[in-house]
Amino acid sequence: MLVPAFYRDKSLKCQSLVASMVALFKQRGISADKLFKGTGIFVADLKQMDKLLSPQQLNQLIENALKLWKGDDLSFLLGQFWLAEQSQQLATGLISSSDISQAFAFWNKFKWLTHPWLQIHLLETQDYWHVIFSLDVGAQQHQDFFYENLFATFQSMYKQMTKQQLKAVYSFPYPQPKQLAYYHKYFGQDIEFSAPVCRMSICKAALQPVYSQISHNTSTRLIEHNVYKVLKEQPFRKGLQGYIRKQLKQNKVSLDEMAEQLALSPASLKRRLKECQTSYQALHDEAQLINALMALSQHEPNDVAKQLDYRDSSNFRRTFKRWTGELPSNYRLWLA
Amino acid sequence: MKFGVNPISWLWVAMSITSLLLPLMLMFQFLPIKDSIAVDWFDIVTEGALFVVSFCWLLVVYSARPKGNVTSLLLVGLSFYTFGCYLDILDEIFIRNDLGIALNIIEKLPTPLGLTILTYGLWQWRLEQRVINQQLHNREQFIRQHYLVDPLTQLNDIRGFEVHLKHSLDKGSKFGLVMFDLDNFTEFNQTHGMANGDKFLNEVSHWLSYRARNCDLICRYAGDRFIAMIDSSDDYFVPILAQEITESLTAQKIQVSSSWMLPTEIQSVTNNQCFEDEIMLFRLIGVLNQKMETIKFSNTAVNKWKLQC
Known part of the structure; x- marks a missing residue:
């Protein structure tokens, strides 16, 4: 079993993000040295393709970048240039997909190589694809940056593949930001803030056919095989938060049991989580909330309470209200 | 080398240093210094603050405004005013009772002269601003x-x-x-x-x-x-x-x-x-x-x- 990456483990392959960031900043007259100040990344590292960053370095880098950048559009711009910075294999794999869901599946399989800070929970209903996102490796410290960047990437990819705008419903787990105009410009009008989790819902009927740019004859199997080889070479494939959240989504694990699994003492597990600016309880709540929201799309609140092992439905209602500030019934058709 | 929008004018730097040093040296040469009891330190501090602040204004105007008549007027006015503040400080340190009226007037002149030029400069700046407002209107x-x-x-x-x-x-x-x-x-x-x-x-x-x-x-x-x-x-x-x-x-x-x-x-x-x-x-x-x-x-x-x- 692969161990999850702790906050200071060199674990993340994000040269593409760093490289496009450096290029953007250079273009606006800010040197890479300023951008890297205090991160422990050096300009010489940029040339080494296999250099890994620790979550701590990544977060420090984002913090520097947001401080130095004039304007509110950094994450959106980075999203636009995302594809150009990816390796040949990955880019071809994406673009040569025969439809959008195939491209998404391909990206999802290898997202540790491109978006290691993401954790994805998928729910397919009759008419919609619902994707719930949560953040790994301490990225929730700059959650707006990461979510903006992600959806800008999606938009730009979708447009490149279909020559159309992506129409989707978005919810963001934070209050309305000051750069609201950018959200409307890039993501459209169906946007909700202060939601319990971050989600994107796409109507299946609205998905456009792929406007083929290259022939579909490229051997997708070969590409997958090659990218998979790169993925297998990585020393880590999940962050601590993502690992714990996944376990907690599947079954009830106490802090002590989790610590034992990870060969840590409970106190040091707590410390490790604190480094990522989170706690075991927060992760537990998040996992439960995602389970509850997904279950609510198919069942009545009372059944959901039973499904999730609550003693009674009023107990579930109370807990749900603590998480979201609202009753479960209000979220009955949120992911319909 | 640039300071704000303008290149550093070495002539101007030299002139400022001279105008700070020259009166100091002249006074040292010809005037007696007050006893430390007779010096009003509070006055020196307040007048010193005025000097520092007006000098900063000078730097701000120099660094922010492109060259032109209005800028020159503002700079000359502020320079005179700053110089006047400086002379006021020296005034607190040296005894100058036995100077003639003419020299006394020269010593008092820079401040009002500076303020007058500055005021005229501000008036011109107002006219200039009108033109810029027009340019930026849409x-x-x-x-x-x-x-x-x-x-x-x-x-x-x-x-x-x-x-x-x-x-x-x-x-x-x-x-x-x-x-x-x-x-x-x-x-x-x-x-x-x-x-x-x-x-x-x-x-x-x-x-x-x-x-x-x-x-x-x-x-x-x-x-x-x-x-x-x-x-x-x-x-x-x-x-x-x-x-x-x-x-x-x-x-x-x-x-x-x-x-x-x-x-x-x-x-x-x-x-x-x-x-x-x-x-x-x-x-x-x-x-x-x-x-x-x-x-x-x-x-x-x-x-x-x-x-x-």
């Missing part, structure tokens, strides 16, 4: 807040636009709104690089403010989307102007889509008194965005790579 209309200006295009950003929009709504003036969105700008950015993309956006913002009338206001909404407030109560006029601007941009090989709200449409939204200001702004801009999205959605398939590379 970029800022009635309010100037530098933090509301978008750093890339130098247009007001959306927050600046909202301030103007609210002002116009409060005043009850009639206006139309137009939104411009570049077609395929992302592709342009991807093929030509970010540097050219920035340049291109800048060019577009110049064209927009050049083509719009002086009474209209052009702002950058977000990314490659711009928004304009058209000062008109005429429903026919707004689409015509929008069309004209779009066409003039097309002539420059810049493809844009535009959506608009007519003065009467705006009126019908704002007549609804139960909305708060913020919701009203949100609704107005929301409608524009919605229209733009519909236009864009039907456009993109047709306008494949319309942008001339």
Whole structure:
């Protein structure tokens, strides 16, 4: 079993993000040295393709970048240039997909190589694809940056593949930001803030056919095989938060049991989580909330309470209200 | 080497050092120094503060204003005033009872002279400002807040636009709104690089403010989307102007889509008194965005790579 990456483990392959960031900043007259100040990344590292960053370095880098950048559009711009910075294999794999869901599946399989800070929970209903996102490796410290960047990437990819705008419903787990105009410009009008989790819902009927740019004859199997080889070479494939959240989504694990699994003492597990600016309880709540929201799309609140092992439905209602500030019934058709 | 917008003038540096040292040396040579009991330290501190502050003003004006008559007047006035403050400090340290009237006048002259020149300079600055206001009119209309200006295009950003929009709504003036969105700008950015993309956006913002009338206001909404407030109560006029601007941009090989709200449409939204200001702004801009999205959605398939590379 692969161990999850702790906050200071060199674990993340994000040269593409760093490289496009450096290029953007250079273009606006800010040197890479300023951008890297205090991160422990050096300009010489940029040339080494296999250099890994620790979550701590990544977060420090984002913090520097947001401080130095004039304007509110950094994450959106980075999203636009995302594809150009990816390796040949990955880019071809994406673009040569025969439809959008195939491209998404391909990206999802290898997202540790491109978006290691993401954790994805998928729910397919009759008419919609619902994707719930949560953040790994301490990225929730700059959650707006990461979510903006992600959806800008999606938009730009979708447009490149279909020559159309992506129409989707978005919810963001934070209050309305000051750069609201950018959200409307890039993501459209169906946007909700202060939601319990971050989600994107796409109507299946609205998905456009792929406007083929290259022939579909490229051997997708070969590409997958090659990218998979790169993925297998990585020393880590999940962050601590993502690992714990996944376990907690599947079954009830106490802090002590989790610590034992990870060969840590409970106190040091707590410390490790604190480094990522989170706690075991927060992760537990998040996992439960995602389970509850997904279950609510198919069942009545009372059944959901039973499904999730609550003693009674009023107990579930109370807990749900603590998480979201609202009753479960209000979220009955949120992911319909 | 530069200091702000101007190169450092070594002549000016030399002159300032001389004018600080020369009176000091002369006084040392010819005047007795006060006993430390007779020195009023409080006076020295207050006059010293005045000197430091006025010297800072001098530096600020020098670093911020491009060369010209007004700048020269302001600088000369401030220099004299600063020099006067300096002489006042020296005055506290040296005894100068036995100087003649003529020398006393010379010692007192710099401050009033400096203030007079400064005042004249400020008057000239006012006239100059009028010209600049005229030049910037379709970029800022009635309010100037530098933090509301978008750093890339130098247009007001959306927050600046909202301030103007609210002002116009409060005043009850009639206006139309137009939104411009570049077609395929992302592709342009991807093929030509970010540097050219920035340049291109800048060019577009110049064209927009050049083509719009002086009474209209052009702002950058977000990314490659711009928004304009058209000062008109005429429903026919707004689409015509929008069309004209779009066409003039097309002539420059810049493809844009535009959506608009007519003065009467705006009126019908704002007549609804139960909305708060913020919701009203949100609704107005929301409608524009919605229209733009519909236009864009039907456009993109047709306008494949319309942008001339």
